[in-house]
Amino acid sequence: MTQTPKNIAIIGSGLVGSLLAIYLRKKGHEVTVFDRRPDIRTIKFSGRSINLAMSNRGWRSLKQVGLEERIKEIAIPLDKRAMHVNDKPVYFQKYGKEGEAIWSISRGILNKKMIDLAEEAGTEFRFNEKVWDVDLPEAKIYTGETEKSKWKEYQYDVIFGCDGAFSRVRHKMQRRSRFDYSQDFIDVGYKELTIPANEDGTHKLDKNSFHIWPRGKFMLIAMPNIDGSFTCTLFLPFEGEVSFESITTEEAARKFFGTYFPNVKKDIENLSQDFFKNPTSAMVTMKCYPWTYWDKVALVGDSAHAIVPFYGQGMNAGFEDIYVLNELMDTHGDNWATIFEKYQKERKPNADAIAELSYRNFVEMSSKTADPKFLLQKKIEKWFSAKHPDKWIPIYSRVTFSERPYAEALAIGDEQEAIMQEVLKMPNIEKDWESKEVEGKILELLGDS
């Protein structure tokens, strides 16, 4: 079904705002994107980002508007984890089956590209224009220099809030009665660091791997960029014995890396300087409901559902919101009230599911990676899955290499977990895990014997 062209405002020129603009332009709408910050294409991108991991859901959303190939030009496929444990050789773990990969992309480069593409598609961008208030029932927005300065009023037909975890649009919705909202910070922060390219422009570490240096309560990761560098992220508790709080001098920073990351220390650029120059960022899970206001306003992406980054699904989930919105626009044409109602009903349980899965991955990495029972469980799952790939799709693959709903992945993951808890109770499981009995037990519990 086609739609009558509307005059639409998008608040936020990030990845979700730019992609939504491209979708809406394809449908013939007039689109203006507001951003309180300057045009990212004109400034140095700040040192506070984790590289993105584009996976199936993200690619599907780009493909729908013909952008998959153009974005793959700036992405590097990673088909495996590279685990760096001190005094041992690097250990590689394949992510999925042959041909399955996540794609590393620099957030800054992708965002610039997406804005270029949205502009090509005819979107108007208004950078450096701060939205301070939104009249929800009238679909009006108010911009100005400061919260107390004289404001300019704009009238639209529809407004999309794509302004991230600390959304101003949501902030306005939040002041209404019966708006459910939560923000939960984790006790771990992160800091961006860099491994530069070799002099010949090649990568210093394996280019097609997601590099991890797991250290129990903290870890370092590195993801490749197309210029030969790696964007590294140090995840570390804010407080405690080994923490951001306890590392206060360049000497202490050097000592910390020398102790825990000796093999990579020499490769990190300006380590002790960047450690203090780059900000320490916090991570939050943000949930809310409703996501829409009548047929006037809708939240999309992080503004509706910010998650911690430990599943690499934040951007993918936001892009999937747009894919679903687009399907609903195709089906319901000009009935924006129905589009918005069905959009929030369909996406909310999936957003909650990926929030839960992302948080669990954080807990798993923080506390379970050293637990022998947990490692045994993972071994058994992997072994069984290799024997019966049709009967046991690991949850990581369901989330990353599938387009089935996140809520389904979570539900099946919970069933698999319950089965494994039964299996781990079997006598002598530590020794006899690679046995016919274990295989039979899992098949039986799957209702498949």
Next chain:
Amino acid sequence: MTQTPKNIAIIGSGLVGSLLAIYLRKKGHEVTVFDRRPDIRTIKFSGRSINLAMSNRGWRSLKQVGLEERIKEIAIPLDKRAMHVNDKPVYFQKYGKEGEAIWSISRGILNKKMIDLAEEAGTEFRFNEKVWDVDLPEAKIYTGETEKSKWKEYQYDVIFGCDGAFSRVRHKMQRRSRFDYSQDFIDVGYKELTIPANEDGTHKLDKNSFHIWPRGKFMLIAMPNIDGSFTCTLFLPFEGEVSFESITTEEAARKFFGTYFPNVKKDIENLSQDFFKNPTSAMVTMKCYPWTYWDKVALVGDSAHAIVPFYGQGMNAGFEDIYVLNELMDTHGDNWATIFEKYQKERKPNADAIAELSYRNFVEMSSKTADPKFLLQKKIEKWFSAKHPDKWIPIYSRVTFSERPYAEALAIGDEQEAIMQEVLKMPNIEKDWESKEVEGKILELLGDS
């Protein structure tokens, strides 16, 4: 330990703000209370309140500053529930042991009295003065006619946010990183109605009872006032077959009361008019952390922990915050950073516990009161508790007639619940619940056989 007199601002002239002012005046501090609303003593109190149920925690906090007797003058003790089921005589349930009661007080009357008492104690009140912003590290507040008008700046030593569930002070704290926050609305709303006094000034229903008309998904309650009237509260889903949404005409309102509350309908004043004149209010559980900012700012009462009203503990919990703060001031003198840190650490788990208990009471009332298994459980608990009053203090008594921490009440309540779930599995429990075997089983599970 005494304290050096400070210049202190309290935002909010509600029950908690007024009582805190009295405590702080006793310690010799200069106290100014700001409220965006007019002086409640000069206006008609709005028809959107549930009567208060003062219980032990509240009384202890008043007694500490010598106010218990003065407040008992405007309160009525309720020692029992009066259950009104259609076509059956009223059924009474004692709340606790002889002499244990909750006390019904009109919120408007109590608030006026508390402001009088705070003024007597030397507090300055600034009504009609709206606080729009708080400088947390500098302890400055900014007031003005509107958010965009010219503001007046005030400098204080310490600021207390006692401005309720939608606190402006907390709102400012919430914009900081790493501030955890949640607000969860329930799908049930409430509306205030009135049963006036008889012509001779006496009460139309038993004066010393908390009256309940339970009707499954909804209920009516009535609590007495000292002028002979009752303040009634109708709790009803916002949406659904029988709901606020479905009652849109005076005729529909009369029919609703005629069907579900025939015996009380005639006593309610201006039923169909008040039903539409009085607002329908929402109920929220609000949690946050931290509650304090350095030695400068602290949240007290609903601004730190708003709860649903189904345990009658909202005001009691807020008053207990003040009692605990006062103890900490006695111990730590001028060390406000320590006072605030210990205050939030001690109170947070207890606030979470009473939030959980209040929410569970809502669920219990909505869905369990018709469940025969649940009713059997309550019967067994009552029977055992009567036989062994020292071994089984019901959770209601632990919350209401005790000053032990809410978190302890919740923990022991959960243990009791686990014991009862075991007991309910006993063969023929429906018939043989009043038996030696059941008594022995409970004693055994209590570790007491």
